[in-house]
Amino acid sequence: MTHDNLPAPGAPDIDIARAAVMAPIVPLAETKFDIPAKALVPYGHFKAKLGFDYIQSLSNKPSGKLVLVTAVTPTPAGEGKTTTSVGLTDGLNRIGLKTMVCLREPSLGPVFGMKGGAAGGGRAQVIPMEDINLHFNGDFHAITSAHALISAMLDNHLQWGNALDIDPRRISWRRAIDMNDRALRNITIGMGGPTEGVVREDGFDITVASEIMAIFCLATNLKDLQARIGDIIIAKTRKKAPVTVRDLGADGAVTVLLKDAFQPNLVQTIEQNMAFIHGGPFANIAHGCNSVVATQAALKLADVVVTEAGFGADLGAEKFLNIKCRQTGLRPDALVLVCTVRAMKMQGGVKKTKLGKENVDAVRDGCVNLQRHIQNMKTFGLTPVVALNHFVHDTNAEIEEVRKACDAENVEMVISRHWAEGGAGAEDLARAVQARLDAPKTDLKLTYKDSDSLTEKVQKVAKKIYRATDIAVSKEAAAAFKSIEKMGFGHLPICIAKTQASFSTDPTQLGATCDHIVEVRDATLNAGAGFVVAICGTILRMPGLPRHPAALDIGLDDDGQIIGLA
Structure with missing residues (x-):
């Protein structure tokens, strides 16, 4: 080709x-x-x-x-x-x-x-x-x-x-x-x-x-x-x-x-x-x-x-x-x-x-x-x-x-x-x-065990992957973890929702920031998907459009062909 x-x-x-x-x-x-x-x-x-x-x-x-x-x-x-x-x-x-x-x-x-x-x-x-x-x-x-x-x-x-x-x-x-x-x-x-x-x-x-x-x-x-x-x-x-x-x-x-x-x-x-x-x-x-x-x-x-x-x-x-x-x-x-x-x-x-x-x-x-x-x-x-x-x-x-x-x-x-x-x-x-x-082939080593508590799972990801000093769990998140574990879902893996722009929960922190605190604001149970979402820092599950969205540049030309799509 x-x-x-x-x-x-x-x-x-x-x-x-x-x-x-x-x-x-x-x-x-x-x-x-x-x-x-x-x-x-x-x-x-x-x-x-x-x-x-x-x-x-x-x-x-x-x-x-x-x-x-x-x-x-x-x-x-x-x-x-x-x-x-x-x-x-x-x-x-x-x-x-x-x-x-x-x-x-x-x-x-x-x-x-x-x-x-x-x-x-x-x-x-x-x-x-x-x-x-x-x-x-x-x-x-x-x-x-x-x-x-x-x-x-x-x-x-x-x-x-x-x-x-x-x-x-x-x-x-x-x-x-x-x-x-x-x-x-x-x-x-x-x-x-x-x-x-x-x-x-x-x-x-x-x-x-x-x-x-x-x-x-x-x-x-x-x-x-x-x-x-x-x-x-x-x-x-x-x-x-x-x-x-x-x-x-x-x-x-x-x-x-x-x-x-x-x-x-x-x-x-x-x-x-x-x-x-x-x-x-x-x-x-x-x-x-x-x-x-x-x-x-x-x-x-x-x-x-x-x-x-x-x-x-x-x-x-x-x-x-x-x-x-x-x-x-x-x-x-x-x-x-x-x-x-x-x-x-x-x-x-x-x-x-x-x-x-x-x-x-x-x-x-x-x-x-x-x-x-x-x-x-x-x-x-x-x-x-x-x-x-x-x-x-x-x-x-x-x-x-x-x-x-x-x-x-x-x-x-x-x-x-x-x-x-x-x-x-x-x-x-x-x-x-x-x-x-x-x-x-080598054995795959996961970050945490199924038997770890939900708090321990977040903590291990935060320390091993994000290099945080520790996590700060809010009252809402702690109550959510407790409720989820009481319902019998404490064995599920953790899906951390946080900014993609940094190892920390602060998107302005570039490079390889360490010794920070990961703030766990809340947690939700996705029992069907089989994981618990830990919401860390400021994260939105519904994004907004920027000041100049790409939609302003997308349209059709005189021949009906799409333009502006990138």
Whole structure:
């Protein structure tokens, strides 16, 4: 596959993606992975869902090897974790390893907000890029509707006699929408008289923070999906007993709404290699991984599967390992830690507007962030390959500082030029990953035990991963932990919701801050997803739009083509 037909590197991502030659998905899947046409549910010519019957037929096949891609602490400059995941997949295929990538679906909130799309970049993209970034096969709409059905049935139950004796003051289930809308964070519903419902306080979370989304990405099959949905605790009675979705009688209907969406989406990279894109919880407020169903199906189809975990390794990778691996038995065979010179400059104090100028001292100062992430991954028994995602303004002196930092931690650093060159630019990285895959496997070391108390679990993550001195648990959080443990859920793993911009709960603290206190403000039980969310510092489950949202730049040209999508 050549790039002769593509615009030069540096052209808008949407122009590169639109110029790429896409192969019809059904024959491509058969050619690449022997997937029969009857196993696929086409969504047009270039997208399809993989049917459950076929997925179940793969259960006796041996599994391939898993590569986890994570990154340094994110900065406004962007580190290119998804771009690297796609480029690495193309590179591994180029050196002869049958490889598939598993990614999360983009949320419409960031697409129209500040972050933009999430289909990769440059010549390392998944396509059709516009479809993936907008309404992709309706999955998020199905999840939003499933969440809304629970909300509607809950308030309808209150309206028609409240046989479960639900206390309206102790309803924990909020509404959800896949858009950044700060005005919906806290609302009052049921106003207008007796026929309009029970008046109570409510609010909206963004869909990617919904427990339905977390369940969608952790369930292993439809039966497990319905069981987990039924386990969701939505409220308490006046006697403080938990009320579940199963008690409400909504678990069956909610599962029906998710049935089609729950099938993994199959698309392709620019170089016509296969990709599953399915599910999309954020890593700063949820567990930040694509669906277990997609990951496990890919492992049965491919020799190597590349997957990513959201935001920095202290959030996404920590949760991938402590939650997803704990629940499923998955274990990465290799780990790639994405880094950029630009990120190291910003961690060293350089403003985004000054990144084009060489600043070796700032890179050296910022590399403490990279080294902290390397050290953290080693606590899990994983030695990463550092992928330096190359940008045109990187100088040799700056790159050498990153290499020195990696040498000091005794890890390999590889320069990868996939953004500009596609898979050819990632071949060196692919060979380094192949060597790691061929090396002896070590045991995965999780951060805490199931038997630890919830407070101890948060404390261990805070001390071992964030390098905090201690945690400060508020009265509300302490009461929540006590209640959750009393209900019998103290064995569940912890999902820490905190800022992605720092190791601390203060987003202004750059580098590798230590000796800080992690403030635990509150905690919520996600009984269906199988984890407890510890809310640390100031974190919002419903983001707002920036002063200049991306939506202002998105539209259609005179030919009906989308413009401004990035």
